[in-house]
Amino acid sequence: MSEGGQAMTEMTAGAAPPRDRNAGRMRQLSWWERYINIIGPLVMIIALSVGMAVSQPRFFAFDNLMIILQDAAIYMVLGMAMTIVITGKGIDLSIGAVAVLAALVMAILIKDHGWGPYPAMGVALVIGLACGTLNGLVITQFRVPDLLATLAMDQIYRGIGLVLAAGLVLARFPEPIPFLGRGRIADLIPTAAIVGLIALAAGFVLYRYTWLGRYAIAIGGNREAAQLTGINIDRQKVYHYALMGFCAAIAGILLTGRLNAIQATAGMGFALHTIAAVVVGGTALFGGRGTMFGTLVGVLLLAMVTNALVMLRFQFFWQLVASGVIIIASIGFYAWVQRRQGTGGRGDD
Amino acid sequence: MTDQTPILQMRGINKSFGGLRALIDVDLDLMPAEVLAIVGDNGAGKSTLIKVLTGVHTADSGEIRIAGRPVSIRSRRESMDAGIAAVYQNLGxxxxxxxxxxxxxxxxxxxxxxxxxxxxxxxxxxxxxxxxxxxxxxxxxxxxxxxxxxxxxxxxxxxxxxxxxxTDLKVLVMDEPTAALGPEETRNTLNLVRAVRARGTAVILISHNLHHVFAVADRVQVMRGGRRAGVVSTRTATRKDVLGLIVGADVDEDAHV
Structure with missing residues (x-):
């Protein structure tokens, strides 16, 4: 910094040197304010943990913690891609239907056509990728807003799934599908959680160290600037949705394995639960900012709340009420922080 | 300065939008390491000229040379490749x-x-x-x-x-860089312009504010009605001269513009 200061003095020789180079700038963000997006849900996790430690020590039993991880696994996979989609100012409401469609085709190939599990899983992933790409193309080529496009595509995929499965429940699949969905590695760690954590780690790299994440931030943060820079926004958005579809297919396989059964009406709450976890984790709902670590925190928080409510013998549906309250609390908290930092007015100009 | 090759030359630039002739045979010369201000009323053709230079619009006719070599600028990309960069008012x-x-x-x-x-x-x-x-x-x-x-x-x-x-930057175009800034920020920005020039980059500055123009620019090109109304040196000309060129008549400097 001192070198820069020297250069400044040197170059302004002859011209009136500026009295204060930093005049008028907003005060520096302190470290906790910069990471506030994650601190909110972390504080909630700590509060919840303390509360449970007092009332239900069983909550921290190793087995219960593994159950929480197991529950969170699917949303880790979905949340990874959704973080990128939302950062790019998109949203995907069709992921439940895509997951189920991919899983159903896999199930039908195995049960009715005698396919082996691996080729069938491959087909499921291809279907997820194709559905996601189609979402992206509908949004970018027909200029349908992301929300409406994926809402409509959700209906379409769900409809196709219902036609294919004809109301049946397909059950009992060969390994490795149950192992992926509900198995434990070394009889300890849920396989699904490992898959979820790997997905998030890959997402972290994608977000920070590749064009995909960087351009998503640019598109969500200042679309015009992204365009002027020469970023092909349509192409990037198709990539986002393709990745989302691919991850939805993985989630579909995990879901099938977890119950060792799949039916066309499964996965109904995937989209909203995932969006909630991502937003609670500090990703801005209208794009331009997000973190993979925050998404992990958001997913874990929602899974812990669900688990705690079950343990405290609340009826399962209270979970919906709780996640609603958490979402409003988090977003309200961010809005308050934003106002306090005074950045509201100078967003992306 | 006259013995040097201009880093940027625009010759006989014409641009029409439908029946509206936005630019009529406009010339522009920019010397190396010089700040050239472009001033003019709204609709005088400042922005259109800059958009032609930065590849946002394509000129109907005319020639653009960078360091003496003719270049074709039909897109943002070609403009950037030619070594022209723009900083817009909203900074992007x-x-x-x-x-x-x-x-x-x-x-x-x-x-x-x-x-x-x-x-x-x-x-x-x-x-x-x-x-x-x-x-x-x-x-x-x-x-x-x-x-x-x-x-x-x-x-x-x-x-x-x-x-x-x-890019291998040759020309930096700044569109109204001080428009939305307070006095302190304005001073800093004008210092930035000087600093960039002192480091060897030629700058085209578009501004409404003659105080700022006279504070940093070496020469001023005045646009009026889509034509180049004149070019003056800030060392020899006064604000009154420039104002006269902008409105197309001799004026009192006290007149409210």
């Missing part, structure tokens, strides 16, 4: 990204690991420090903070650094 920064990532947005340095291209964030940071110091002449308080926490002048510095980073 992604405010949620820190300065280095803004500076290298779209032109990220890459490091391959197992053949997979990863963004080289460390190189971006190092090169941004270097560009800010050597070509723009400022240091920023915190390179890792998102630019939304920066002041107007600092954001301007980032925008200029970005213009400088992308």
């Amino acid at each position: 920064l992604v405010d949620t990204l820190p300065a280095p990532q803004n500076v290298f947005l779209g032109i990220e340095p890459i490091r391959r690991i197992l053949g997979i291209p990863f963004l080289d964030n460390a190189a971006m940071r190092a090169r941004t420090v270097e560009i800010l110091r050597n070509r723009v002449g400022v240091s920023l308080p915190d390179l890792d903070a998102p630019t939304r926490s920066f002041s107007g002048g600092q954001r301007q510095a980032v925008a200029i650094a970005r213009a400088v980073a992308g």
Whole structure:
């Protein structure tokens, strides 16, 4: 910094040197304010943990913690891609239907056509990728807003799934599908959680160290600037949705394995639960900012709340009420922080 | 200055939008390491001229030369490739990204690991420090903070650094850089313009504010009704002369414009 200061003095020789180079700038963000997006849900996790430690020590039993991880696994996979989609100012409401469609085709190939599990899983992933790409193309080529496009595509995929499965429940699949969905590695760690954590780690790299994440931030943060820079926004958005579809297919396989059964009406709450976890984790709902670590925190928080409510013998549906309250609390908290930092007015100009 | 080849020459530029002739046989000469201000009323053709130069509009006729060599500018990309960069009034920064990532947005340095291209964030940071110091002449308080926490002048510095980073920069175009700034920020920005020139880059400055123009520019090109109304040196001409060219008559400097 001192070198820069020297250069400044040197170059302004002859011209009136500026009295204060930093005049008028907003005060520096302190470290906790910069990471506030994650601190909110972390504080909630700590509060919840303390509360449970007092009332239900069983909550921290190793087995219960593994159950929480197991529950969170699917949303880790979905949340990874959704973080990128939302950062790019998109949203995907069709992921439940895509997951189920991919899983159903896999199930039908195995049960009715005698396919082996691996080729069938491959087909499921291809279907997820194709559905996601189609979402992206509908949004970018027909200029349908992301929300409406994926809402409509959700209906379409769900409809196709219902036609294919004809109301049946397909059950009992060969390994490795149950192992992926509900198995434990070394009889300890849920396989699904490992898959979820790997997905998030890959997402972290994608977000920070590749064009995909960087351009998503640019598109969500200042679309015009992204365009002027020469970023092909349509192409990037198709990539986002393709990745989302691919991850939805993985989630579909995990879901099938977890119950060792799949039916066309499964996965109904995937989209909203995932969006909630991502937003609670500090990703801005209208794009331009997000973190993979925050998404992990958001997913874990929602899974812990669900688990705690079950343990405290609340009826399962209270979970919906709780996640609603958490979402409003988090977003309200961010809005308050934003106002306090005074950045509201100078967003992306 | 007259014995040098201009870094940028525009000759006989015409541009019409339907029946409206926005530019009529406009010439422009920019010398190396010079600040040329372009002034004029609204609709005088300043913006259109700059949009032709930056490839946003394509001229109907006319010639553009960079360092004596004719170039074809039909798109933003061709303009950038020719060494022309523009900093717009709204700066075009992604405010949620820190300065280095803004500076290298779209032109990220890459490091391959197992053949997979990863963004080289460390190189971006190092090169941004270097560009800010050597070509723009400022240091920023915190390179890792998102630019939304920066002041107007600092954001301007980032925008200029970005213009400088992308190309083998020959001409920097600044469109109304002081329009939305307070006095202190304005002073900083004008210093930035001087600093960029002192480091060898020619600058075209579009401004409404004659005080600012006379503070930093070497010459002033006045546009009126789509034509070049005149070019004057800020050393010999007065604000009154320029005002006269803008409105097309001799005026009292006291007259309210």
